[in-house]
Amino acid sequence: MQNFKKQFKKGVIELTILKLLYEKDQYGYSIIQQISKRSDNHIEIKDGTLYPILYRLEDNKFIENYWKTDNNGRSKPRKYYRITIEGRLRYEEMLKDYLEINEGIKKILKS
Amino acid sequence: MQNFKKQFKKGVIELTILKLLYEKDQYGYSIIQQISKRSDNHIEIKDGTLYPILYRLEDNKFIENYWKTDNNGRSKPRKYYRITIEGRLRYEEMLKDYLEINEGIKKILKS
DNA sequence: ACTTTATACTTTGTATTACAAGGTATATTG
DNA sequence: CAATATACCTTGTAATACAAAGTATAAAGT
Numbered sequence: 001m002q003n004f005k006k007q008f009k010k011g012v013i014e015l016t017i018l019k020l021l022y023e024k025d026q027y028g029y030s031i032i033q034q035i036s037k038r039s040d041n042h043i044e045i046k047d048g049t050l051y052p053i054l055y056r057l058e059d060n061k062f063i064e065n066y067w068k069t070d071n072n073g074r075s076k077p078r079k080y081y082r083i084t085i086e087g088r089l090r091y092e093e094m095l096k097d098y099l100e101i102n103e104g105i106k107k108i109l110k111s
Numbered sequence: 112m113q114n115f116k117k118q119f120k121k122g123v124i125e126l127t128i129l130k131l132l133y134e135k136d137q138y139g140y141s142i143i144q145q146i147s148k149r150s151d152n153h154i155e156i157k158d159g160t161l162y163p164i165l166y167r168l169e170d171n172k173f174i175e176n177y178w179k180t181d182n183n184g185r186s187k188p189r190k191y192y193r194i195t196i197e198g199r200l201r202y203e204e205m206l207k208d209y210l211e212i213n214e215g216i217k218k219i220l221k222s
Numbered sequence: 223a224c225t226t227t228a229t230a231c232t233t234t235g236t237a238t239t240a241c242a243a244g245g246t247a248t249a250t251t252g
Numbered sequence: 253c254a255a256t257a258t259a260c261c262t263t264g265t266a267a268t269a270c271a272a273a274g275t276a277t278a279a280a281g282t
Contacts, residue, residue: 004122004205006240007267008212011118013240016219023222029259039215049240051261056239076248078259094115095220101119102213104150108127109206111134117269118238124269140230160269162232167268187277189230 013045014053015098018083018091021063027078028054054081062087124156125164126209129194129202132174138189139165165192173198 020026020034032045057063061084069077083091131137131145142165143156168174172195180188194202 007122010121038219042211042215100153104153108149
């Protein structure tokens with residue numbers, strides 16, 4: 001029981017991560033900030049949560065990484081992620097499922 | 112990874128169960144059918160999933176049960192569940208969280 | 223009358239996964 | 253120069269939908 005939000009977030013996090021990478025390549029920490037910002041702080045992901053998900057997505061060939069040094073003074077490279085073709089298909093699939101289930105929930109919730 | 116739908120359903124199932132019991136007292140099997148029917152079969156719950164959730168909700172004092180024999184010929188009584196005051200409050204709370212997070216996801220998903 | 227399917231409830235074991243909590247190291251801000 | 257934010261990583265834990273098994277009655281089909 002405990003935390004409903006925590007449970008509810010399961011599953012949808014992957015969807016949002018793939019969506020952000022669908023838009024453009026990004027490094028992990030940036031994804032956390034983007035999700036937080038774009039959801040008006042309604043969805044917050046901890047870094048200890050995000051990185052394992054990224055590794056999982058990578059194992060499944062949905063994303064792949066490369067190190068890149070930005071040309072803005074920062075010397076340390078950041079680990080960027082890029083979505084693959086399989087990842088795009090996976091995203092479309094998940095989006096379809098999400099919309100379907102959400103439609104179902106909506107119908108139940110409205111008296 | 113495996114099944115996205117399965118993961119996504121976590122959390123929202125409790126919400127839908129409380130919603131149905133908010134409307135009227137019901138026995139377990141009826142809840143399964145209601146959820147399936149009202150969501151146009153987009154959300155299907157297995158009985159092995161529902162009953163443990165009902166027991167959990169009961170442990171948390173959100174619902175309570177009573178055996179009742181319907182007066183329609185069926186001799187065997189069915190185990191009905193009734194939502195408590197605490198359950199109603201819990202439902203309102205969960206609904207608020209659900210709507211908030213859903214709003215956040217929507218914002219992320221629309222380019 | 224008999225067989226099959228649906229109803230109704232229960233329990234045990236398993237896989238999944240967000241998070242807490244710890245770590246390391248660099249960059250930025252006051 | 254101290255404090256905070258950024259950026260990445262790892263281990264252990266709690267929570268939970270489901271599969272798969274069971275029991276028993278009711279309804280539907282032939």
